[in-house]
Each structure stands twice: as structure tokens, then as C-alpha cells.
Amino acid sequence: MENHLIFLLPETLPCVVGVCRYPLGMSGGQIQDEDISASSQWSESTAARYGRLDFEEGDGAWCPERTVEPDSLKEFLQIDLRSLHFITLVGTQGRHAGGIGNEFAQMYKIKYSRDGSRWISWRNRQGEQVIEGNRNAYDIMLKDLEPPIIARFVRFMPVSDHSMNVCMRVELYGCEWLDGLVSYNAPAGEQMSLEGQPVHFNDSVYDGAVIYSMTEGLGQLTDGMCGLDDFTHSHVYNVWPGYDYVGWTNESFPNGYVEIMFEFDRTRNFTTMKVHCNNMFTRHIKAFRQVVCYFRSEADWEATPLSFSPVVDDVNPSARFITVSLANHMASAMKCHFYFADTWMMFSEITFQSDTAMYNTTLAPPKTGSGPPTRDDPTHKIDDSNTRILIGCLVAIIFILVAIIVIILWRQVWQKMLEKASRRMLDDELTASLSLQSETFAYSHNNPSSSSAPSEQESSSTYERIFPLGPDYQEPSRLIRKLPEFSHSSEEAGDMKSPYCDGVPHYAEADIVNLQGVTGGNTYAVPALTMDLLSGKDVAVEEFPRKLLTFKEKLGEGQFGEVHLCEAEGMQEFMDEDFSFDISDNQPVLVAVKMLRADANKNARNDFLKEIKIMSRLKDPNIIRLLAVCICSDPLCMITEYMENGDLNQFLSRHEPEGQLALISNAPTVSYSNLCYMATQIASGMRYLSSLNFVHRDLATRNCLVGKNYTIKIADFGMSRNLYSGDYYRIQGRAVLPIRWMSWESILLGKFTTASDVWAFGVTLWETLTFCNEQPYSQLTDEQVIENTGEFFRDQKRQVYLPQPVLCPDSVYKIMLNCWRRNTKERPSFQEIHRALLENDT
Known part of the structure; x- marks a missing residue:
């Protein structure tokens, strides 16, 4: 199948x-x-x-x-x-x-x-x-x-x-699991006869006891899956009609309601309950007419229940969430009577919003292996006097927070005014010092002699523009200026004469197109001028039939989508004449499929289409090629090459250097010359990207794919793989940065340039020659890595460099050290790196 x-x-x-x-x-x-x-x-x-x-x-x-x-x-x-x-x-x-x-x-x-x-x-x-x-x-x-x-x-x-x-x-x-729900008890779901066929509304994944009713378990009402408008269909494949819903008919309940009891992990302060109901009234199915809820906070049920009646909808047959206000009732258990509004009532999901109640006793978690968790009986709520004190403290805290917010907003307004003024200055600089060669999208300086060398395209935005960070990390450059050790004068700071430390013409923040990418991360940063030229042309790839894609495995996922490994049938028919696969025409091709999530917002969709435009123009033997797209219907997809040997990191970790140790262990080997050959290809691919002023921002062995005969192609979806989550430093639980591969100016100033890609290449070359046996700076914690970047900034000869690998000759280690020079102008170009590696290999 x-x-x-x-x-x-x-x-x-x-x-x-x-x-x-x-x-x-x-x-x-x-x-x-x-x-x-x-x-x-x-x-x-x-x-x-x-x-x-x-x-x-x-x-x-x-x-x-x-x-x-x-x-x-x-x-x-x-x-x-x-x-x-x-x-x-x-x-x-x-x-x-x-x-x-x-x-x-x-x-x-x-x-x-x-x-x-x-x-x-x-x-x-x-x-x-x-x-x-x-x-x-x-x-x-x-x-x-x-x-x-x-x-x-x-x-x-x-x-x-x-x-x-x-x-x-x-x-x-x-x-x-913020609901705190540990079980629900309800009558077993029933069966409907629809056009002579049975439709089952039983809770098929309930993990408690199911006889005539369901007790002491959780199931479909808490599985995170919402039913469709038409209950006969399901988003789960190969299941029966009605699978998504638990349903009952009023013929089985003479009292006119279904009772569901909910047990929670501890006493909670309940604000709302949300019930996802089917409302296909043409089939005599409606959401509940009324719900009456009883609460138990200690041993007994409260005498006065809470009642809620939603508006009965006879117009819109769509399934919907109904929100029931629970008025901050304190309880550890709740039983609700849901009254029928028609013959049938069907639920697919029930969720609760609550806060843990405050008691004089606390929950003490057991030690591992000591049995189930125990809890002291909560016998006393906080008395009224303590409540008044608590309320007074909360009011004071609220006033303080409001004052802080006002100050922050005022500073942001002032900062934006300064940014606009500086941006106008930067735009004037840009107009005076840049020229764009439309044939090659090459970025050159006013000095004609420099036009042959790949130039630096710079994203000068701070992390506030690149990642959604918190206030402590939004302005690294401003944070640096506050630190005593960073408050040097321009003479003391060397090439740090301004936040744009290399002294070369740069793109202003407004002139950079930063695409988030379907896999959540570092899609190439592109000059807006280049993007304008790209957007004026049609996408040079064809629409590919989805039915010809066969799923193999999920490679990874990101904030906006997923990456799947697939086989594509008949892909040769969709390729340009200048591209061919090393397989026969009737064989399927291994491809990577980037798929945008169907719920992605408008900005993500626009970014995805821009990414397609960019990828369609990248044609280099060492860059992953965009083969085809699926954009005529949702979800949007782009189909790229995939190399049969996976990424370079995993490939090298499965191999050993040639030598006596490899002979003893009988492990597969890679020669030094082949290592140099792969590194040379990476440099060649980056030379091509830099000639287009593209900044990769996440160059590493995890983003290089390996094909036959040690062929290398640079990709960009390493961040999406859980396998490499440890390579990214999470800031305040949200943004992730590959700090062990990043230059000091990228970490401290939020600057991503061709020169920072050169720095990352040096780390990638180090990974390659160590067979990826360890992380860069494995002896340092993430925080110490960031501290080390400060030593690069201060340039007092206390910075720590990656050590020379055993296999690495002095000439190649010198290339690495040149890539890690503090002054960006002193780092070699990718053209120079490529030439040096070719000479070293010979």
C-alpha cells in the first residue's frame, strides 16, 4: 500500500x-x-x-x-x-x-x-x-x-x-497540561443509523474503564483534535464515520441531559470551560441548549449550581467552540448537565481555563521510584484578612507595572524617532556609495578596482528585527554601550567607529528582505534591490502534481511548516535542460518537500512565495536546487533536491579518518583529500551566494547535504530538525541562534554579513576536519561562548579559538584563523578561501 x-x-x-x-x-x-x-x-x-x-x-x-x-x-x-x-x-x-x-x-x-x-x-x-x-x-x-x-x-x-x-x-x-484534568466520567457514546449505515460516536481512545459508561480516564474529548463541520468525515484517515465526536441521543436520557463529571489534579480557580460542539441541525444535531455545573472543592458538592445558556443557532451548521463562564469557582471536581437542544448532541473537545487555588498546604512531589504523588488534604483557604492584604499588594504591583509600561513606551517612541533619523542618513549613504550590476546582482563599491571581489551585503538590523525577542535582548548594540568594558572611544575600539564596524558601504535596515523561511530560521537575507528584480520575473519552475509525491519520512519542522523526505515520480519531465539526475527516467527521485502550514499567516505565505522566487534563481552545482512547486492550491509546497547520503554532520560522524584505528574497528573511512574536496565545494557554493549578495546566516555541516562521490550541496533546513536542537541557543524560550557558528558582531550587534558567513565557514571547516565528533567549543557552556565573543570585541588577546584538528595541516588551520579575525575587513573572501583550498589540495 x-x-x-x-x-x-x-x-x-x-x-x-x-x-x-x-x-x-x-x-x-x-x-x-x-x-x-x-x-x-x-x-x-x-x-x-x-x-x-x-x-x-x-x-x-x-x-x-x-x-x-x-x-x-x-x-x-x-x-x-x-x-x-x-x-x-x-x-x-x-x-x-x-x-x-x-x-x-x-x-x-x-x-x-x-x-x-x-x-x-x-x-x-x-x-x-x-x-x-x-x-x-x-x-x-x-x-x-x-x-x-x-x-x-x-x-x-x-x-x-x-x-x-x-x-x-x-x-x-x-x-x-494546563487544564489539570485527570479524568472525565460520561455515558458511553451511542450509534446513529444514517441512510441505513451505522455511525459510531463512541470514545474510541478513552483510557479508562468503558462498560455502560466511561470512568476514570481521558480520551477523545481531551486529545487536542477538533471535529469537522460534517461529522461523517474526519481528519484522521482510515477510520469510521463519526470518529471525531462523542455523541448521545435524547431518547436514552429521560431527564433531558447528559452528565459529565470532571476530576482535576488539585483544587483550581476556574474561569471558563470551552466545549467544541457539532451543529449540523439538518441531521437533528445541535449544540447544547443549557449547561448546569456543580462544583466540589473539598468533600461535598456545593448546593448552588452555575447555569449557562448559549444562543441556539439554526442558521450556521458549522461546528464551534462554546465558551462557558465558570465565574472563578474553586473546585477539584465538577459535574455538568448538558441539556439537549435537538435529538442529538455531539462533543469533540472540552478544555478548561483555570489557576491553581492557593492553600496553606502544598503539593509535595515524591522522589523517583517512591510511588504515586501524595497531597496533604487542603483544609483551610486563606482567610479574609490575608485576602485583603493580597489584593492590596496586587493593586500596588499593578500601579508599578503601569508606570514601567509608560516609561518603556516613551523610550520606544523616542528610539523610533532616532531610528528614522539614522535610517535617512543611511539611505543617503547607500545612494551615494552603492551601484547594482543587474546582470549578476553583484554588489560593488564605488572603487572600480574592488568590483571583481565579492562584496559584503550586510543586514544591520538588531535582533529585534530578526527574532521576536524580549526586552533584554532586543538591542544588543545598545546593551553593549551600557557595559563599562564596551564603552571604548572610537580610537580604542579599532574598527568599531560606528555600529557598522567594517567601514564599508552597507544596506540600511529598510533595504534588507529577511525571510523567516518555512523551517523557521535563517533563509538567505537578500538585498531589497535584488528582491525587486526577482519579483519582476515569473517563477522559473513548474507546478508538480501532488499525487506523484510519496512520503518517506519527516526531516523536520519549524515555526511555519514542515520538511518531508519524499520520492517523486516523473520529476525528470519537469526539469530544465541544464539539470539532470544520475538515475534512469523511470525511477523515482529522492526530494525534500518544504510545506507551509495551512494555518500560516499572510506574512508567512508572502515570505514563502518570495523564498520560491529566490530559490528558483539559485543555479549552482553546490547549492540545493529548487525542482518544482505546488502552489496552485493549499498547502503551498516547494520541492528541492535531496542527497542520498543525508547531511554532512551525520555522514562524517558515521565515518573515521583513514588509518590503523579505522582498520581495527572496520569502520567506513574518508580520506583527507576527500575532506578537502568537500570543504572546497562548500566554499564554492558560498562564493556563488556571496556574488549575489546573499547572506546564509546558518552555515554549518548540518546544512550541507552529501551525494554520490562526495558531492556537496548547501541547504538551509538544519534548524528545523530536532536532531540539532542542541546547536541552537534559545533566548528567553523563544528565539534560537546558532551561537557556536556565529561571529562576534552577529551575536553582539545583530549584524549578518558575508564576513559573518566567512566566520561560520571557518567553524564548518573545523567540523569537517574533526569528523563532527564534537560540538564547536564543546568545553564551553552557551553562556561562556557568548562571553568569549566579548573577548573578541575587547581584543585583549584573551579570546579562545577552536583548536587545530589532528588531521589539519598548518596551512588549512591558518585559513580557519583568518576566517575568525576580529576585523571583518581582514577576513578573506570566499573566492580567496576557495582558491586557497584548491592550492592546498594539490
């Missing part, structure tokens, strides 16, 4: 699942060692704490004491998330240990618990428990949990059809 790439249309998007996909802390270290336990361990160096995705500490993974036997579920790796989380995705990896290990789990099961006592076996929507694991010891395998789970404790249980040694590294992806 063919597995085609599936595109989600806007009306089929999930309520929560599509955005709740953040790593929860195994690879990032937020989950502490004491919260990771296991049934057993083979040795101290393979203990549970080493089961972190993409980490190589200890012996490289968690390994159980015994081999895994068929039909045995005795061994497990357990993670305590300390609170309830909504988990949508899991990642697994085996034990590689630099080529020494080769153990991995080919299959596994997941069990989860919300309280540590009752464990539930995860099943997919077809009822299957076994999840496909890894095929080798080093690649990361990501698997969507369909349905997602709500849990505090999660166990990974390796499974095998024969006796074998296994090791695992894992990660969980999702977000915190």
Missing part, C-alpha cells in the same frame, strides 16, 4: 496537537537525573540517566541488565515529568558511542500514568501497541503519538521478536 504525503487543509487542523511539540528536557537537561529511572541497568555507565536523546555521556545510552526476550515487558526506562504534560511525539535512538556500540531497540511499547499507581498501555487509533523503533544505533527516530497522551510518568519498554541486547536514548515532545 502506497504511503502518500498527506496535506492537512485548514479546516482539518488539530486544536492543539500541531503546536504542542516542544522537547520536554531529556536532551536539553531540564529533566533532572533523579527523575529518570529504570527497571535495571547493565552497568553504572549505562544507567537510566544516560538515556538522553543525542547525548554520549557514560557508555552512550541506557542499557538494561538482561537481554530483551520475546513477549517480555520486564525492562523499562521511566521518566517523571513532575507534572501533567500533553505528549504528542517521542524520539528514540540507540547506543553508538563513537562507533563502539551497536545496540538499539527495533520496537518498543509505551506505558504512562497520571498518578504513578495506575499504568495505561498506549495504543494507536487502530488499537496497536507496538511502535517501530530504530534501524541503526545513531539515527533518531521520531514517532507521532496518535492519539497523544496526558501523563506525568512515561515508560519506554523495549520489545523484540528474538533475544537481543538493546540500549535506548529517548526524548518526549509536547507541552505542559
Whole structure:
């Protein structure tokens, strides 16, 4: 059965699942060692704490004491998330240990618990428990949990059809479960006869007991998936009509209502409840006529219920959320009577908004392995006098915050006035000192002698323009001026005579087109003048039929879309005459498909189309080529080349340098001359980009793809892959920057230029000659890396450079050091780098 790439249309998007996909802390270290336990361990160096995705500490993974036997579920790796989380995705990896290990789990099961006592076996929507694991010891395998789970404790249980040694590294992806709901009890869903065919409205993923009613579990009403307007269709494939909804008929309820009881993790202060209802009134289905809710804060139910009546809609048949105000009731449980407005009532999702109630006692989480969490009985609410004091403090805080906001707004207005004035000055400079050669889009200076050298195209915007940062990071250049060690005069600062430190003509902030990119990151920064020329031409690629794309795996995802690895049939017919594949005409071609999310905003769509225009003009042997597009209907897609050997980082990490050690380990090798050949190709591709004034901003081995015979092509979707999340420094939980590859002026001043790409090339060359065995500056924390950039700025000979790799001759290490020169004008051009590498290889 063919597995085609599936595109989600806007009306089929999930309520929560599509955005709740953040790593929860195994690879990032937020989950502490004491919260990771296991049934057993083979040795101290393979203990549970080493089961972190993409980490190589200890012996490289968690390994159980015994081999895994068929039909045995005795061994497990357990993670305590300390609170309830909504988990949508899991990642697994085996034990590689630099080529020494080769153990991995080919299959596994997941069990989860919300309280540590009752464990539930995860099943997919077809009822299957076994999840496909890894095929080798080093690649990361990501698997969507369909349905997602709500849990505090999660166990990974390796499974095998024969006796074998296994090791695992894992990660969980999702977000915190803010609802606090631990179970709902409701009557079992019923069956409708529609045109002689049964339509089932049962809660098929409910994880509690289901007999005549559903008790002590969660299911489709909390799975983050909203039903469609037409209940007979579903955004889940290969399921029955009515799958998305839990529904009841009034014939089964003589009292005229359905009672649903909700249990929460602790007493909460409830503000609203949102119920997603079907309203297909032509089929005698309507949203509820009235809901009456009772609250239990301690032992007894409150005598006075809350009642809410929405407006009955007989005009619009669309499914919708109905928001019920809960008037800040304090409760740990709630039961609601939903009254019928017609023959049928159907819900697909119920969510709650609340704050945790304040008590004199607190919830004390248990230590790992000590059993379920316990809670002191909350017996006393805060008394009225304390409440008055608290309110008074809150009012005072609000006044202070208002004053701070007024000051910030006033400063921003003043700053914008200064920016406008400086921008006018910069525009005048630009007009006087720039000329654009339309044939090559080359950016040259007024000095004719310099026109042959690739010039620097500079994005002078601060991080406020590049990433949505918080106030502490919006103005790095202004922040620098406040620091005593950075308050040098222009004479002391060397080439720092202005915020534009290289002294060459630059593009003003308004003259740069910064595209976010479907994968969330560093799509080439392009001069607006170049973009204007591009926008005046038609896209030089053809529309490709979606049905000819066959899904292979998800490569990654970003803020605005996803990247999929696919096979494309008949792609040769859509190619230019100057491009050919090294395969026969009747074979499918391996391609990468960038897909814009269907819910992306207008700006993201415009950026996507601009990115297509840019990519369609890039034609170089060492740059990933745009092959075709799918833009006649949503979701928008661009289809690019993909190289069969994956990215350079993973390729080199699976190989060893030629020598005695490689012979002993029987590992595949790459010669030094082939390393130089690959580095030369990267320099050639960057030489081409710099000739067009394009700034890549994320050059690294993860963004270089490897084909046959060590062919290299530069790409741009490394940021979208969870595999490389550790390469990016997260600022205030939002923006991510590849700081270990960035020049000092990019980090401190927010400047991205051809010269900063040269700096990143030096780091990429260092990665290549070390076979990507470690991260750049692996001995430094992220904060220390940023501090080191300050040493480059001060230039007092205290900065730390990357060390010379073992395989690297002095002449090549000199190229790296030249790439990392403090003064941007002293760094070599990519043309010079390319020539030097060619001479070194010969």
C-alpha cells in the first residue's frame, strides 16, 4: 500500500496537537537525573540517566541488565515529568558511542500514568501497541503519538521478536497540561443509523474503564483534535464515520441531559470551560441548549449550581467552540448537565481555563521510584484578612507595572524617532556609495578596482528585527554601550567607529528582505534591490502534481511548516535542460518537500512565495536546487533536491579518518583529500551566494547535504530538525541562534554579513576536519561562548579559538584563523578561501 504525503487543509487542523511539540528536557537537561529511572541497568555507565536523546555521556545510552526476550515487558526506562504534560511525539535512538556500540531497540511499547499507581498501555487509533523503533544505533527516530497522551510518568519498554541486547536514548515532545484534568466520567457514546449505515460516536481512545459508561480516564474529548463541520468525515484517515465526536441521543436520557463529571489534579480557580460542539441541525444535531455545573472543592458538592445558556443557532451548521463562564469557582471536581437542544448532541473537545487555588498546604512531589504523588488534604483557604492584604499588594504591583509600561513606551517612541533619523542618513549613504550590476546582482563599491571581489551585503538590523525577542535582548548594540568594558572611544575600539564596524558601504535596515523561511530560521537575507528584480520575473519552475509525491519520512519542522523526505515520480519531465539526475527516467527521485502550514499567516505565505522566487534563481552545482512547486492550491509546497547520503554532520560522524584505528574497528573511512574536496565545494557554493549578495546566516555541516562521490550541496533546513536542537541557543524560550557558528558582531550587534558567513565557514571547516565528533567549543557552556565573543570585541588577546584538528595541516588551520579575525575587513573572501583550498589540495 502506497504511503502518500498527506496535506492537512485548514479546516482539518488539530486544536492543539500541531503546536504542542516542544522537547520536554531529556536532551536539553531540564529533566533532572533523579527523575529518570529504570527497571535495571547493565552497568553504572549505562544507567537510566544516560538515556538522553543525542547525548554520549557514560557508555552512550541506557542499557538494561538482561537481554530483551520475546513477549517480555520486564525492562523499562521511566521518566517523571513532575507534572501533567500533553505528549504528542517521542524520539528514540540507540547506543553508538563513537562507533563502539551497536545496540538499539527495533520496537518498543509505551506505558504512562497520571498518578504513578495506575499504568495505561498506549495504543494507536487502530488499537496497536507496538511502535517501530530504530534501524541503526545513531539515527533518531521520531514517532507521532496518535492519539497523544496526558501523563506525568512515561515508560519506554523495549520489545523484540528474538533475544537481543538493546540500549535506548529517548526524548518526549509536547507541552505542559494546563487544564489539570485527570479524568472525565460520561455515558458511553451511542450509534446513529444514517441512510441505513451505522455511525459510531463512541470514545474510541478513552483510557479508562468503558462498560455502560466511561470512568476514570481521558480520551477523545481531551486529545487536542477538533471535529469537522460534517461529522461523517474526519481528519484522521482510515477510520469510521463519526470518529471525531462523542455523541448521545435524547431518547436514552429521560431527564433531558447528559452528565459529565470532571476530576482535576488539585483544587483550581476556574474561569471558563470551552466545549467544541457539532451543529449540523439538518441531521437533528445541535449544540447544547443549557449547561448546569456543580462544583466540589473539598468533600461535598456545593448546593448552588452555575447555569449557562448559549444562543441556539439554526442558521450556521458549522461546528464551534462554546465558551462557558465558570465565574472563578474553586473546585477539584465538577459535574455538568448538558441539556439537549435537538435529538442529538455531539462533543469533540472540552478544555478548561483555570489557576491553581492557593492553600496553606502544598503539593509535595515524591522522589523517583517512591510511588504515586501524595497531597496533604487542603483544609483551610486563606482567610479574609490575608485576602485583603493580597489584593492590596496586587493593586500596588499593578500601579508599578503601569508606570514601567509608560516609561518603556516613551523610550520606544523616542528610539523610533532616532531610528528614522539614522535610517535617512543611511539611505543617503547607500545612494551615494552603492551601484547594482543587474546582470549578476553583484554588489560593488564605488572603487572600480574592488568590483571583481565579492562584496559584503550586510543586514544591520538588531535582533529585534530578526527574532521576536524580549526586552533584554532586543538591542544588543545598545546593551553593549551600557557595559563599562564596551564603552571604548572610537580610537580604542579599532574598527568599531560606528555600529557598522567594517567601514564599508552597507544596506540600511529598510533595504534588507529577511525571510523567516518555512523551517523557521535563517533563509538567505537578500538585498531589497535584488528582491525587486526577482519579483519582476515569473517563477522559473513548474507546478508538480501532488499525487506523484510519496512520503518517506519527516526531516523536520519549524515555526511555519514542515520538511518531508519524499520520492517523486516523473520529476525528470519537469526539469530544465541544464539539470539532470544520475538515475534512469523511470525511477523515482529522492526530494525534500518544504510545506507551509495551512494555518500560516499572510506574512508567512508572502515570505514563502518570495523564498520560491529566490530559490528558483539559485543555479549552482553546490547549492540545493529548487525542482518544482505546488502552489496552485493549499498547502503551498516547494520541492528541492535531496542527497542520498543525508547531511554532512551525520555522514562524517558515521565515518573515521583513514588509518590503523579505522582498520581495527572496520569502520567506513574518508580520506583527507576527500575532506578537502568537500570543504572546497562548500566554499564554492558560498562564493556563488556571496556574488549575489546573499547572506546564509546558518552555515554549518548540518546544512550541507552529501551525494554520490562526495558531492556537496548547501541547504538551509538544519534548524528545523530536532536532531540539532542542541546547536541552537534559545533566548528567553523563544528565539534560537546558532551561537557556536556565529561571529562576534552577529551575536553582539545583530549584524549578518558575508564576513559573518566567512566566520561560520571557518567553524564548518573545523567540523569537517574533526569528523563532527564534537560540538564547536564543546568545553564551553552557551553562556561562556557568548562571553568569549566579548573577548573578541575587547581584543585583549584573551579570546579562545577552536583548536587545530589532528588531521589539519598548518596551512588549512591558518585559513580557519583568518576566517575568525576580529576585523571583518581582514577576513578573506570566499573566492580567496576557495582558491586557497584548491592550492592546498594539490
